[in-house]
Amino acid sequence: MTLLLDDRLKEWAGANDLRRAVAATISSLARASSDLAGLIAKAPLLGDLAVIVGGNAGGDAQKELDVRADALFRAALRDAPVAELVSEEADDIVHLNASAPLSVAIDPLDGSSNIETNVAIGTIFGIWPKAGRLQPGDAQLASGFVVYGPQTMLVLTLRDGVEIYVLDPDARHFVRIREKVAVRPERAEYAINASNYRHWDRWLQRYVDDCQAGIEGALQTDYNTRWIASLVAEAFRILARGGIFLYPGDARQGYAQGRLRLLYEAAPLALIFEEAGGAATDGDRRILEKEPDSPHQRTPLIIGSRDHVDRLGDYRRAANHGRPSPLFAQRGLYHR
Numbered sequence: 001m002t003l004l005l006d007d008r009l010k011e012w013a014g015a016n017d018l019r020r021a022v023a024a025t026i027s028s029l030a031r032a033s034s035d036l037a038g039l040i041a042k043a044p045l046l047g048d049l050a051v052i053v054g055g056n057a058g059g060d061a062q063k064e065l066d067v068r069a070d071a072l073f074r075a076a077l078r079d080a081p082v083a084e085l086v087s088e089e090a091d092d093i094v095h096l097n098a099s100a101p102l103s104v105a106i107d108p109l110d111g112s113s114n115i116e117t118n119v120a121i122g123t124i125f126g127i128w129p130k131a132g133r134l135q136p137g138d139a140q141l142a143s144g145f146v147v148y149g150p151q152t153m154l155v156l157t158l159r160d161g162v163e164i165y166v167l168d169p170d171a172r173h174f175v176r177i178r179e180k181v182a183v184r185p186e187r188a189e190y191a192i193n194a195s196n197y198r199h200w201d202r203w204l205q206r207y208v209d210d211c212q213a214g215i216e217g218a219l220q221t222d223y224n225t226r227w228i229a230s231l232v233a234e235a236f237r238i239l240a241r242g243g244i245f246l247y248p249g250d251a252r253q254g255y256a257q258g259r260l261r262l263l264y265e266a267a268p269l270a271l272i273f274e275e276a277g278g279a280a281t282d283g284d285r286r287i288l289e290k291e292p293d294s295p296h297q298r299t300p301l302i303i304g305s306r307d308h309v310d311r312l313g314d315y316r317r318a319a320n321h322g323r324p325s326p327l328f329a330q331r332g333l334y335h336r
């Protein structure tokens with residue numbers, strides 16, 4: 001049976017006021033993302049939307065399409081029950097409807113360094129109850145991300161599992177195609193920007209060395225590498241077939257906490273991965289437990305199949321304690 005996003009939201013919200021507010025907010029975000037999908041599809045006909053027009057609070061280059069995407073979502077949320085908005089493209093918290101019960105954090109356009117390469121880009125959002133302060137990911141009421149790829153897909157959690165919707169561009173509505181999404185445990189595939197290898201901690205180099213050593217190495221498995229440089233696309237791939245994505249902290253100036261942002265990249269994805277039976281950590285702690293102290297705070301991010309993420313934690317703990325973890329004690333010979 002075809003289930004439309006708006007019908008699912010209505011059914012989920014029932015007569016509960018807070019849920020109704022969340023449902024209205026997700027509907028607004030979904031409508032704006034369908035507009036953005038149209039804009040992205042036509043972008044090359046509208047002038048150069050990949051042109052750099054400035055910089056954002058996080059110090060990243062801001063492209064024309066980043067700015068347009070931000071404006072679209074901001075306009076959509078002005079009519080939604082949202083009091084405060086943290087956007088990657090706004091230096092400070094944006095105040096919308098003072099008496100509204102919700103706060104939203106959004107990355108309006110993720111992977112925007114890829115616009116001119118025509119690979120999948122996206123939008124990531126998390127929804128919290130308004131609290132007058134920044135809250136950890138665990139307090140989210142719902143989160144989601146949209147991928148503008150060969151199809152426009154919305155991945156959503158209302159904290160009762162993970163569902164995937166596809167945009168019907170003619171009817172301009174989202175149709176559910178999957179529910180109870182579960183991250184497969186076994187896929188031997190990892191994604192990391194290996195050009196930063198020389199800047200990584202030794203334990204991380206060891207992990208990647210072991211992945212690359214394949215069947216002959218400590219992990220005794222032949223791994224595949226993937227790197228799209230678009231977080232939403234990597235996250236979608238892992239939800240579809242398993243694996244692990246890493247954006248660690250490294251020794252480059254300004255990268256001690258990696259590149260990705262806690263509130264509008266890591267926390268929404270962490271909720272989705274945990275709801276799908278996967279895991280999301282900063283290498284040490286669950287992302288969802290981390291208390292934000294500023295809107296654009298960075299965090300290392302490791303998401304994926306639970307076994308993969310746990311194993312990576314073993315490498316880090318072993319390095320911190322100066323001894324091999326029990327997990328690969330018998331494989332110590334393989335390590336330099």
Ligand SMILES: O=P(O)(O)OC[C@H]1O[C@](O)(COP(=O)(O)O)[C@@H](O)[C@@H]1O
Nearest residue numbers: 060109110111112113193229230231
């Ligand atoms: O430039 P790098 O190190 O490959 O970083 C790529 C990462 O940066 C991002 O593009 C950051 O997101 P934005 O495009 O929203 O700034 C992620 O999508 C991606 O995972």
Ligand SMILES: [Mg+2]
Nearest residue numbers: 107109110111
């Ligand atoms: Mg991003």
Ligand SMILES: [Mg+2]
Nearest residue numbers: 088107109110
């Ligand atoms: Mg962005």
